[in-house]
Amino acid sequence: MIVSALLTSVGINLGICIIFITLYSILRKQPGNINVYIPRLVAEGKAQQRSHFNIDRLLPSPGWVSRAWHLSEEELLSTTGLDAVVFMRIITFSIKLFSVAGVVGVFILLPINYLGNQIKKTDFSDLPNKSLDLFSISNVEDGSKRLWIHFCAVYFITAVCCYLLYYEYKYISSKRIACFSSSKPQPHQFTILVRGIPLSSGGTFGNSVESFFTEYHSSTYLSHLVVRRTSKLHGLISDMESLYKRVTRLKSNGPAQKKFQRDGFLGLFGRKVDIVDHYERKLGDLEENVRMGQSDVSLAGEEVPAAFVSFKSRYGAAIASHIQQSDNPTEWVTEQAPEPHDVFWPFFSASFLQRWISKLVVIFSVAVLTLLFLLPVAFVQGLTNLNQLETLFPFLKGILTMTFVSQVITGYLPSLILQMFLLIVPPIMKIFSSIQGYISHSEIEKSACSKVLWFTVWNIFFATVLSGSVIYQLNAFLEPKDIPLKLAVAVPAQASFYITYVVTTGWTSLSSELFRIMPLLYNSIRNCVGSADDEFDVPSLPYHIEIPRILFFGLLGISYVILAPLILPFLLVYYCLGYIIYRNQLLNVYEPKYETGGKFWPIVHDSTIFSLLLMQAIAVGLFGLKKLPLASTLTVPLVVLTLLFNQYCRKRFLPIFRAYSAECLIKKDRQDQNDPTMATFLDRLVTAYRDPALMPIQYSGNVHEHNAPLLSFPEV
Amino acid sequence: MIVSALLTSVGINLGICIIFITLYSILRKQPGNINVYIPRLVAEGKAQQRSHFNIDRLLPSPGWVSRAWHLSEEELLSTTGLDAVVFMRIITFSIKLFSVAGVVGVFILLPINYLGNQIKKTDFSDLPNKSLDLFSISNVEDGSKRLWIHFCAVYFITAVCCYLLYYEYKYISSKRIACFSSSKPQPHQFTILVRGIPLSSGGTFGNSVESFFTEYHSSTYLSHLVVRRTSKLHGLISDMESLYKRVTRLKSNGPAQKKFQRDGFLGLFGRKVDIVDHYERKLGDLEENVRMGQSDVSLAGEEVPAAFVSFKSRYGAAIASHIQQSDNPTEWVTEQAPEPHDVFWPFFSASFLQRWISKLVVIFSVAVLTLLFLLPVAFVQGLTNLNQLETLFPFLKGILTMTFVSQVITGYLPSLILQMFLLIVPPIMKIFSSIQGYISHSEIEKSACSKVLWFTVWNIFFATVLSGSVIYQLNAFLEPKDIPLKLAVAVPAQASFYITYVVTTGWTSLSSELFRIMPLLYNSIRNCVGSADDEFDVPSLPYHIEIPRILFFGLLGISYVILAPLILPFLLVYYCLGYIIYRNQLLNVYEPKYETGGKFWPIVHDSTIFSLLLMQAIAVGLFGLKKLPLASTLTVPLVVLTLLFNQYCRKRFLPIFRAYSAECLIKKDRQDQNDPTMATFLDRLVTAYRDPALMPIQYSGNVHEHNAPLLSFPEV
DSSP, X not given: OBHHHHHHHHHHHHHHHHHHHHHHHHHTTSGGGHHHHOHHHHHTTOOOOXXXXXXXXXSOOOHHHHHHHHOOHHHHHHHHHHHHHHHHHHHHHHHHHHHHHHHHIIIIIHHHHXXXXXXXXXXXXXXXXSBGGGGXXXXXXXXXXXXXXXXXXXXXXXXXXXXXXHHHHHHHHHHHHHHHHHOOOOGGGSEEEEEOOOOOTTOOHHHHHHHHHHHHSTTTEEEEEEEEOOHHHHHHHHHHHHHHHHHHHHHHTOGGGOOEEXXXXXXXXXXXXXXXXXXXXXXXXXXXXXXXXXXXXXXXTOEEEEEEEEESSHHHHHHHHHSOOSSSTTSSEEEEOOOGGGBOGGGGGOOHHHHHHXXXXXXXXXXXXXXXXXXXXXXXXXXXXXXXXXXXXXXXXHHHTSHHHHHHHHHTHHHHHHHHHHHTHHHHHHHHHHHTTOSBHHHHHHHHHHHHHHHHIIIIIIHHHTOSOHHHHHHHHHSGGGHHHHHHHXXXXXXXXXXXXXXXXXXXXXXXXXHTHHHHHHHHHXXXXXXXTOOOOOOOOOHHHHHHHHHHHHHHHHHHTTTOTTHHHHHHHHHHHHHHHHHHHHHHTOOOSOOOSSTTHHHHHHHHHHHHHHHHHHHHHHHHHTXXXXXXXXXXXXXXXXXXXHHHHHHHTHHHHHOOOHHHHHHHHHHHHTOTTHHHHHHXXXXXXXXXXXXXXXXXXXXXXXXXXXXXXXOO | OBHHHHHHHHHHHHHHHHHHHHHHHHHTTSGGGHHHHOHHHHHXXXXXXXXXXXXXXXXXXXXXXXXXXXXXXXXXXXXHHHHHHHHHXXXXXXXXXXXXXXXHIIIIIHHHHHHOXXXXXXXXXXXXXXXXXXXXXXXXXXXXXXXXXXXXXHHHHHHHHHHHHHHHHHHHHHHHHHHHHTOOOOGGGSEEEEEOOOOOTTOOHHHHHHHHHHHHSTTTEEEEEEEEOOHHHHHHHHHHHHHHHHHHHHHHTOGGGOOEEESSGGGTSSOEEEHHHHHHHHHHHHHHHHHHHHHHHHHHTOEEEEEEEEESSHHHHHHHHHSOOSSSTTSSEEEEOOXXXXXXXXXXXXXXXXXXXXXXXXXXXXXXXXXXXXXXXXXXXXXXXXXXXXXXXXXXXXXXXXXXXXXXXHHTHHHHHHHHHHHTHHHHHHHHHHHTTOSBHHHHHHHHHHHHHHHHIIIIIIHHHTOSOHXXXXXXXXXXXXXXXXXXHHHHHTHHHHHHHIIIIIHHHHHHHHHXXXXXXXXXXXXXXXXXXXXXXXXXXXXXXXXXXXXHHHHHHHHHTTTOTTHHHHHHHHHHHHHHHHHHHHHHTOOOSXXXXXXXXXXXXXXXXXXXXXXXXXXXXXXXXXXXXXXXXXXXXXXXXXXXHHHHHHHHTHHHHHOOOHHHHHHHHHHHHTOTTHHHHHHHHHHHTOOGGGSOOOOXXXXXXXXXXXXXXXXX
């Protein structure tokens, strides 16, 4: 790839970004789009409706940038929770790391690479037609003493990265503990989930639980709720809920705005009816169905051998969840309960063995998906090589000889197509994770996050780098000692692909994140067909899509910092843009649905350590290839040191993310002893984990009240 | 190797065994040898001294065999503890497994192998000169339908083995829980070890512990003892202890037997002194030294940031040891305490980081030792190949052509030399384990057991099988997909070596175990120089030597069951002999020094699973080699099933071996509530973990009393 092709790509994408951002600045001020751009503020009632027309509405303004920039971390923490703070710290961590790496790369390594003589330079004036390889390590001659500067850079960047990682891990663990210490009593802190309840002869699961915990945890046991099989009811209830919201909002608009709709297909055919009446009748029918279902389940007693057991103190719950309860480890299996609205109800029915097997099946399926996915990647990879494309589609020859077309194809198209394919992966991974037997949405999302991350790393990095048949790639990993050499040959060759990848996929994904193109389209269509002002959901930040993406760019940056430092400025632009855009979105768009207390950070840490090891492995291979075996050997201790550092962090910080300490729990419990509201809290705790499908429902009679607390646990 | 060479080897070793056993039957009846053959009974005072001469004393008698045979498991459990029962069950498990495998191997596989035609048979009458390969799978022609019988045997033996493993795991876990339930209150059940105690400003570690546990475990906390740095004192004390024992015994013989000894070198030179006076004076000097040391340490306050913390209930101790105590996981690190006399005092001083680093250093050292050890093994391996030996030492040509000499060399010498080298490995591994930072002798022995096991498997199995340079062998494992094929080529070729290995090393090690040749020699020398009736130690069974040996023969049996079923009868003889001999030794010789509650079994389970996987990997390679690719492919699901079985067992049984359940602990605690002796027990618990080096000593004044409880915790 030549410099001008890169510049074309940068130009196109910069243009797209600017257009998107400008459009956003204008569109966000239109009243019709508030559900798209500030749904969170709308839901919180903070958005003032500006109905009067104003010329200011049509001009782009940078006010939102300044608001996002000036947001302090405390404000972010209080409004969006610790998970969002951790998410933003991934970006600030990357900015810090790549600022240092960028200075080293651009001002030290880049000139050294350019001064090499492996690639023929015609003359200096013809810069646009020069290969990007001029700026990469490929240009440094074999055995050159200058490679020792690269060697020092490997050590330096590893040291900086480890220091930053340690600092962040320490900071986030302290934040996690601080958040817990300052939190109000919450149901999940007092509750555990028990699975594998044995059935005593003739009794029910409820009796078993009652007798077991009054026997062995008499001083702290409060109550229990046995889980029931309610997947059918859940469908009915969710229909009912959305209908209820719709009716409430319609009514809140007052009788003045009475609306009519046709009662046929999509509201387009049939006779005109009063829309509120119509919905209320529907709601009544649904409620009848649900009531019948509820009484049916209770009578049939379809209990699952799992229960939520609540305790009078956090420490009591922690004791029960940490100590193996029964002599048979497959019975009375305990774990800390998730937040009540975070519980994933459908998969409670699975037994110990079923969950174990479904977990194995999921692991197998993920592996298969990863392997099958290589086919589109291989095709996309072909597009970056014009010669291959011409032999494949001879009729394209005419078009491909045009400079602009060939530049677009090599610079832009491949990563765009790849990106399209990748869009379907996160939802699939989320489905896999939900089958795996996790009990909460947050656990599912965390697991999907890891899956998507490794999928991305394998398919976009290794499969592209080691392009070839699936078998060939697997072979590469079945001969571990050849890995550094193979990587050292293959990775630098793909430098230009990844530089354009950062520019195209990275920049574009950020601006489309800001622009929210799909919700905008959806909203516009609804505005057109006239069902605006209807119910809308405040989305939550899809961590399992965003975190892997950000981490993957980090992996690219770290592994190419030595090889092709030209990638670093583009990455820095990506992260700085991301810093503003994600802060803006967290403020205006996304609402946290649950709180894991920063449990996503260990994934970030592991992934960064992996990136470092990858960089070091490539360096080992590369110094060998460049006939500097001493440097190659001297890089090996760095690998060992990095592994030791990781091991130390796992011992020092990881336990904090698994559970809270006795010290911490007991302190909190003592604070609560003097709290007069605790009695009320414990009363409500008894029913906090009632299955939403089994809650007594009272919708049709309740629709006159606004903002009645729905099925979630009332906040204390 | 030909049949006659095998028969020579069997003959020699059978002879040696019979001689050893006959000699044992005679020598054990000699009064001079009671310290060698029944030290345990002597220590328990059960051995009656037969001083009158009797013709019966000179004739071998099989009474001990019958006594060992008739011993029931309950008796074994009550006299020697659960660890010895688990040890015997390894042998009975092997007998069961290899009985079934032996029937399949000898009556089905052996005839099939013999009917093959790959190796030329001259005629039937010349059996002694036929190669042993005739009876191995090498003799079956490629692509033969008969190989499907071998395929079925792989499945059948895996199924039998897994069934037996599951049954044993279940049985031993239930025994472990039963033993705990029926045990008397013991100090280690109520105590935890806390490490990484932070020092509050100005205070001592003792104050920190006191304030932390009264703050957070006020209801169950009983007392604590801070560990001190006492390695120098330990040396003095152990000298004193042995001197004290000697004096006590001399005195107990009464004034009638007053003895004199010269006070110079080894009691051979110098002037004659009353031996009791001489020792008492020495004891007094030592005591003075120790007292000074004790007060010195106390004054200097060389405390280590570790303490034994005792609780009023077992459940209280379990809670403190299971839940992370502090927000910083490297502080207040807790674990269940070992038995007081099992504590390994020297390594308490190491900090969290030091222990971690020394663990890594040990892992590295073990790897280096394993690699360096290949050199003698390679040499020994050369001896089995006469041609190599002749080229190496040309002057031996004349001797080596003699049939008997060559048979001895190929059949006997190699494994004998190997055995000599291997004798030094277990002590080295034990030293490594003790550096690793374990806090108890039992943990050290358990860890050394694993180390010796994997050392044996690597050096005696893989290094012999894949003979060649170290680099070549490592290469074999760096290309994982080629492993089955390489094993399938190499393992059958070594069949005759391992058959003789079982006969020589296996049988000989058992008979020398019975004969106790080194203690016998030591005792005879002492008898000669006249210091008999002196102090002697009752040995404990060295699990880290015996268990790896038994398991390694199991690995040989399982991996050769398909390849060379001729090994099985010899193995069965080994195990049956072992059954009688070890039971006899457990009854008469060894005394348990500590009780792990069967924690050695998981090692046995893992090792057997590894053997099964090895057999299956060899089968995969072999069926491929024998041009039966379908059978090769169909063996792969068996590998997966075996891994799943292992995973299930780890989930189902392993937690039982890690800790006792809440149910179990609380039940025990409730039983004790009504026990009137508990108050006394708790009083004594306070001082149970006092460092023996810091106990107030009172030897010189105390020597008149017999059998005064020494430094161990008084039994309750």
